[in-house]
Amino acid sequence: MSDKTFQFSSITPTSFALEAHLAPYAAHSAESRGRSFEEKPPAARTEFQRDRDRIVHSTAFRRLEYKTQVFVNHEGDLFRTRLTHSLEVAQIARSVARNLRVNEDLVEAISLAHDLGHTPFGHAGQDALNECMRDHGGFEHNLQSLVVVDELEEHYGAFDGLNLCFETREGILKHCSHENALKLGALGERFLNRKQPSxxxxxxxxxxxxxxxxxxxxxxxxxxxxxxxxxxxxxxxxxxxxxxxxxxxxxxxxxxxxxxxxxxxxxxxxxxxxxxxxxxxxxxxxxxxxxxxxxxxxxxxxxxxxxxxxxxxxxxxxxxxxxQVMRMANKAARVVSGLFKAFNDDPRLLPPAYQARGPIAEEFANDPRGSENASGSTQARLIAHYIAGMTDRYALKEYGRLFVIDDN
Known part of the structure; x- marks a missing residue:
């Protein structure tokens, strides 16, 4: 998560036309604090519209369809998921933004991205993963959403993540601990100085x-x-x-x-x-x-x-x-904790793509004693990224693959 941003140099005809009605206190694309990696301005949309589009096309956004709020995904087809929730948030937020003459596109981008880092099984999964990560910096789903858009998405040749505008990233980070705020540079300043976002x-x-x-x-x-x-x-x-x-x-x-x-x-x-x-x-x-x-x-x-x-x-x-909710939450916590422990005890159980993302694969290839000599926090964070990206049903299947012997 880089603190360096490239500001936009001029007002494009598109942004001027689409944002001319905005109030002075609204966020304007041309006045954004910019992106971490410099890019050519979009030809037929504003910078915040580009952010929204990138979020909608991201892998993490598609996964929200199979991540739930209160009820686990297999419990019924009509219960809300993180995807339907995000769409409802965007609809409500746009209605408010329109009436207040502020930037609807920025509001929509933030709304659609705010849950990208949520674990499977709702808050039960988040609490369980936070407990697993207690000795490795903890786990905050808002910060994880930022990690997703800054680092984990793999769609572009020039950079990791989605390279979103500062204002979109600022809105995604709804909460942040003091320790993590210190690491985030300009993005963490409002938490340290007790200021508001846009x-x-x-x-x-x-x-x-x-x-x-x-x-x-x-x-x-x-x-x-x-x-x-x-x-x-x-x-x-x-x-x-x-x-x-x-x-x-x-x-x-x-x-x-x-x-x-x-x-x-x-x-x-x-x-x-x-x-x-x-x-x-x-x-x-x-x-x-x-x-x-x-x-x-x-x-x-x-x-x-x-x-x-x-x-x-x-x-x-x-x-x-x-x-009944507590029973399912207990099951969910056992799944998340079980997955974390299995992968942490032997990261060679991780899919090859995740082993290749850090130094863990080489360490384990050369050291049969496993996690005793590995970079503990790096390894744990890698595992947290993997688990947080799982859908409810994928987590259940992965748990079964690791712990259930199936004769079929």
Whole structure:
């Protein structure tokens, strides 16, 4: 992850035409802090559109189809995946960005890339891999998303990764530990100096929460792990559920649930736009740097923020901590931990492509004693990259290949 960037030298006709309507506090392609590797400007799109396109065509983006949020991929065809979640985040974020006259293309790029580094099996997989990596720098899925776009993608002859703009990379890095922020140069400065990212990154961040809270309600009801009776005590749900029943007395079942969730999402989006507009009017930022120096600008009103928090707490207690979810999370953690231990004990079990990415293959070829003499942290990080890139079903199959003797 290089800290050196090449800035863009001029405003292209395309970027001027497509971004002329943007507010002064928005991110403009021509004013980007640039890319790590210098490239010719795009002919028929802006720099942020190029970033979005590269993300959509990446291998890691395609894998999101088979990585899940709460439910493991094989548990049902209708539950959300990281891919459907990312698309929902992008749709919500673009709606907000359009109303605030900020850069929709940058918002979309960040939204589509924010989960590229997530492990299989959702947060259970992430927690398990972080525990495995405890003595080797830990594992942060936001930082892993940055590693994916900076290093691991292999699509271009001139550089590793996707060579995205600074602003897109900044938005992908939603959280970062102090230790890792120190290593990231300019990209880590805002975490050290307690500054904000661009308004586009802030929008993508809140859109992420809106999307996963509401689709987890939908998936939780579909699975039967939470019930309408339980949700009746949650103000945000109750208000819109009763409003939907009042306007359409005859609807029921899935149609009523969808109508309620649709209304909740709309309320959250409209409130976010109105509250953020008030923040912008009060603080009057005139540049991206003003946004970075200001408090968080993209916020809900106090009332709606409290209601959204209540919904989040309900989901944590009743869905994420449900015994059936916990059982699957326990299985997922065992799979991730088992894979890590097997590969760490003998990296020769790794696919050849991953052995060839570092010094591990040569060390093990020359030293039959294995990991005792290998570069421990380098080896562990290589294994973490491999496991984090797995889909749910690939991780399960890989676990079976390593530990299950099949007579067929």
């Amino acid at each position: 308004i586009e990154a802030q929008i993508a961040n809140v859109a992420d929460e809106i999307a996963y809270n509401n689709h987890d309600v939908d998936d939780g009801l579909r699975s039967g792990l939470i019930t309408l009776d339980q949700l009746a005590d949650v103000a945000l749900w109750h208000t819109h559920y009763e409003a939907a029943r009042g306007e359409y007395p005859k609807i029921e079942g899935r149609r009523l649930i969808h109508e309620t969730i649709r209304r909740i999402i709309n309320t959250l989006i409209v409130d976010l736009i109105e509250s953020t507009s008030e923040n912008l009017a009060r603080l009057n930022p005139q540049s991206v740097d003003d946004v970075r120096d200001a408090p968080a600008l993209v916020t809900h009103s106090e009332t709606v923020a409290a209601q959204a928090t209540e919904l989040k707490r309900f989901l944590y207690k009743n869905l994420y901590r449900h015994y």
